[in-house]
Amino acid sequence: MDFVRRVTTEATPDFVPATDRIAVFDNDGTLWPEQPICIQFVFAFERLKSLAHVHSELRTSEPFRTVLEGGLNILMTLGTKDIIEIIKVTQSGMSTEQFSNIVAEWLASARDPRFGRFYTDLVYQPMLELLDYLRANEFKSFIVSGTGADFIRVFADETYRIPPEQVVGSTTVVEFRLGEAGPILMKMPEVEVLSDGAGKPVAIDRFIGRRPIFAFGNSDGDKEMLVWTAAGSGPRLVGLIHHTDAKREWAYDRDSEVGRLDKALDLAGAKKWTIVDMATDWNTIFPPQDAVETG
Amino acid sequence: MDFVRRVTTEATPDFVPATDRIAVFDNDGTLWPEQPICIQFVFAFERLKSLAHVHSELRTSEPFRTVLEGGLNILMTLGTKDIIEIIKVTQSGMSTEQFSNIVAEWLASARDPRFGRFYTDLVYQPMLELLDYLRANEFKSFIVSGTGADFIRVFADETYRIPPEQVVGSTTVVEFRLGEAGPILMKMPEVEVLSDGAGKPVAIDRFIGRRPIFAFGNSDGDKEMLVWTAAGSGPRLVGLIHHTDAKREWAYDRDSEVGRLDKALDLAGAKKWTIVDMATDWNTIFPPQDAVETG
Numbered sequence: 390m391d392f393v394r395r396v397t398t399e400a401t402p403d404f405v406p407a408t409d410r411i412a413v414f415d416n417d418g419t420l421w422p423e424q425p426i427c428i429q430f431v432f433a434f435e436r437l438k439s440l441a442h443v444h445s446e447l448r449t450s451e452p453f454r455t456v457l458e459g460g461l462n463i464l465m466t467l468g469t470k471d472i473i474e475i476i477k478v479t480q481s482g483m484s485t486e487q488f489s490n491i492v493a494e495w496l497a498s499a500r501d502p503r504f505g506r507f508y509t510d511l512v513y514q515p516m517l518e519l520l521d522y523l524r525a526n527e528f529k530s531f532i533v534s535g536t537g538a539d540f541i542r543v544f545a546d547e548t549y550r551i552p553p554e555q556v557v558g559s560t561t562v563v564e565f566r567l568g569e570a571g572p573i574l575m576k577m578p579e580v581e582v583l584s585d586g587a588g589k590p591v592a593i594d595r596f597i598g599r600r601p602i603f604a605f606g607n608s609d610g611d612k613e614m615l616v617w618t619a620a621g622s623g624p625r626l627v628g629l630i631h632h633t634d635a636k637r638e639w640a641y642d643r644d645s646e647v648g649r650l651d652k653a654l655d656l657a658g659a660k661k662w663t664i665v666d667m668a669t670d671w672n673t674i675f676p677p678q679d680a681v682e683t684g
Numbered sequence: 685m686d687f688v689r690r691v692t693t694e695a696t697p698d699f700v701p702a703t704d705r706i707a708v709f710d711n712d713g714t715l716w717p718e719q720p721i722c723i724q725f726v727f728a729f730e731r732l733k734s735l736a737h738v739h740s741e742l743r744t745s746e747p748f749r750t751v752l753e754g755g756l757n758i759l760m761t762l763g764t765k766d767i768i769e770i771i772k773v774t775q776s777g778m779s780t781e782q783f784s785n786i787v788a789e790w791l792a793s794a795r796d797p798r799f800g801r802f803y804t805d806l807v808y809q810p811m812l813e814l815l816d817y818l819r820a821n822e823f824k825s826f827i828v829s830g831t832g833a834d835f836i837r838v839f840a841d842e843t844y845r846i847p848p849e850q851v852v853g854s855t856t857v858v859e860f861r862l863g864e865a866g867p868i869l870m871k872m873p874e875v876e877v878l879s880d881g882a883g884k885p886v887a888i889d890r891f892i893g894r895r896p897i898f899a900f901g902n903s904d905g906d907k908e909m910l911v912w913t914a915a916g917s918g919p920r921l922v923g924l925i926h927h928t929d930a931k932r933e934w935a936y937d938r939d940s941e942v943g944r945l946d947k948a949l950d951l952a953g954a955k956k957w958t959i960v961d962m963a964t965d966w967n968t969i970f971p972p973q974d975a976v977e978t979g
Binding site: 595 | 703848
């Protein structure tokens, strides 16, 4: 709040005009959980299972056979190449609109096995409040994520109040086709992964075109985005979510395979960045379950 | 105005919530002139001339020698491959911030030879008024252009009140580097051209993530963007600027090498799209010269 007060107080040296109040957020592990596995992978796995009912050849060819037999735990151990194969099969060969509908249907029914709630209900309540607070102070917030942009866009507006054009993420190649029922955009089996690390400031330049003054992440993959944000002139706020609460969410950092937080944690200490300790700093993790959910 | 009234009148079937009021505009020939040659090419040519003073090897290697000797007219006749070579030499090998500064300096001094005015003063006054009118009605307007995004972003905010994150265009590959003076984003000599035609709806999907309800272009390169916009459900407005005024601007359409308007003009007639006849529909083409300019 001190930072926001500084940049919004006119006629002071730290004042930043509303149009330059750009904030960027990682998604997985920063706005919603990423343990034990990123949620788009759960979606991909469940879609692979559905597809295998119809396309039985998936059950005999790799890497699909291994994943279908081994389950989600195996998916986590795959390399990028195999994961891209799974994304191709589960998330291309349909129009962009069909894909959005499939994701929306899945999100409306799938539940996190540990918490028993919809994934879009398991977003971090304090981050929702932060996004609201920034919005009330005329910040424009963007998501910059390695997860598929068109996956996050399905729920970001309703869940975070972040519209599609403020979601930057991985993409599949899309092809414009003039079909009988009019033009469609077809998702092709080529994936361009928005890499973590140096890929994030690069994507910020490409999609946003200016340097943020505010950035939040939770893992080493966010380090370069935070470094890039911090290195601008004038007031900056960069922060890390530190997952320290095994009871209410998850506890992991330097040794985790998913969302490892090691070098960025050292840097945050050295640079005096904001570190959010989930266990001690957050009274609430998730929004309360509403009547429909509990009833 | 009738269209805007329809989509902004609540509790009617045509009402579109503010968050979905997405408008897209081509830049060259739609918001500012593109004759006799796109303005980024003028910039590239003049920068090539400056560079050749220092790097004399440019004067002996192709395609630079031909262009330096033949002038702007020759640049217009080059194929895409040669033009990309010129973009590489003139617009990479520097940080993104250096590039923005070079463009800003150039725009602050270069003048259009025919009209004798700064390029950023030669934008279409009726389109500025349209952008204002849409803004006042809570539309969000994007530029979708084959010209370099980081070229247009330098002036779009001040000139059109379109912020950098609402400018979609061609890009050079950018590399994140940790230099001694801090991190920089280095423009590399690889160009990804946002192709006209089918490339425009594809870019709209990638950068904006939803279908516009309003689109304006001026050439066959905008056809697919207009078709994609028009094919959505609910009210749509798609339009073409028809350059018919050789006296006050330029007159060209079906036979022009730059900004050819042929198939899209037929389609606009068939589909009853809005066609703006510059000679008869626009009282003013450019903003009036202010005291500084005339004095």
